[in-house]
Amino acid sequence: MYTIGQFSKIGRVSTRMLRYYDKLGLIKPSFINPENQYRYYEKHQVKDILKINKLRRYRFSSNQIKQIMEDSTNTTLTILLSKQIHEIEFQIQSSKNILFELKDSLNKLEKGEDIMNSKRNFNISVDTLKNTRVLSLRDTISMDNIGNLIGKVFEAVSSNGLSIKGNIMTLYYDEDFDPNNADIEICIPVDRELKTPQISTRILKGGLYCHTTFIGPYSEIGESYREILDWIDKNSYKIIGAPHDEYIKGPESKCSPDEFITEVYFPIGRK
Known part of the structure; x- marks a missing residue:
């Protein structure tokens, strides 16, 4: 078994966050000493804390991570991964669009042109x-x-x-x-x-x-x-x-x- 301090180092997460995860039900100590309330974790839980870290890096909320950890079929993970991929792709494309407009505006200014396109014609x-x-x-x-x-x-x-x-x-x-x-x-x-x-x-x-x-x-x-x-x-x-x-x-x-x-x-x- 690992003490909460040792598990904190293994999982690269603070003891405060481990207590928060316990409160949320994401990952609980396998044993709490009734005399001094020291918390202990087992070897098989290392995989869980590393998975939680990965999901946090994927920008999932605590509630989403809880849903994923509770679903042994990986159905929830598949759905949420697909959704997150779409959202991040949208954000990346939006940033690319803004970058294009920035460069285009700078190019127009350097040519002495107005940054707004005033030559559009509209047919109603x-x-x-x-x-x-x-x-x-x-x-x-x-x-x-x-x-x-x-x-x-x-x-x-x-x-x-x-x-x-x-x-x-x-x-x-x-x-x-x-x-x-x-x-x-x-x-x-x-x-x-x-x-x-x-x-x-x-x-x-x-x-x-x-x-x-x-x-x-x-x-x-x-x-x-x-x-x-x-x-x-x-x-x-x-x-x-x-x-x-x-x-x-x-x-x-x-x-x-x-x-x-x-x-x-x-x-x-x-x-």
């Missing part, structure tokens, strides 16, 4: 969209965490054997957009219904929409919103629901942010 179209079955998840979050929300929806698609039937969409429900506290819904068209306690399909209502195509980084998509809002006002329409972005071409295509393609939709009705 009006179409009647059909109802669409979507797997969706709505939450109020920081836009910096949108990748987590997207990851949860894709995880549900994969774990439930659904087939994707269209482009991913983001609906925006706030009248005044707050990037730190945004009420958004991630929707993915799928082939069949699903209802679980965590996530379910619903029908995204069709109807009359005006829309336009935006080509460029997401940070500049406000230009397309401006054009649509001006068009709605000039043509005696009104907005009757939540607008949404449909991602036609994005980071997954490995292209530069200047080549991203997003279709922006606003549901409208006559004034």
Whole structure:
């Protein structure tokens, strides 16, 4: 047996953290001396503490690690690894996009150009969209965490054997957009219904929409919103629901942010 101090050195973790793990039920001493309350660990527990360290390095929460350690089938680990891979890939791609924009802006400044692309032209179209079955998840979050929300929806698609039937969409429900506290819904068209306690399909209502195509980084998509809002006002329409972005071409295509393609939709009705 190892004392808590020895086990701390083996596991490269503080004794304070070992006591915290005990409280959470992650890893408990195999024996506690009733006279002096000294804690002891056995050799087979070394594997457990090293596994916990690895999972912490993978950025799993204590609650997630507990779920993984309690599941001897590794089903939970498989699901959470897949989700974490997607989220980290999203974060890496987001950082690459920002780096590209930084370099592009610097290059434009060195050439004496404006860092904003003012040469975009927008064609506004009006179409009647059909109802669409979507797997969706709505939450109020920081836009910096949108990748987590997207990851949860894709995880549900994969774990439930659904087939994707269209482009991913983001609906925006706030009248005044707050990037730190945004009420958004991630929707993915799928082939069949699903209802679980965590996530379910619903029908995204069709109807009359005006829309336009935006080509460029997401940070500049406000230009397309401006054009649509001006068009709605000039043509005696009104907005009757939540607008949404449909991602036609994005980071997954490995292209530069200047080549991203997003279709922006606003549901409208006559004034």
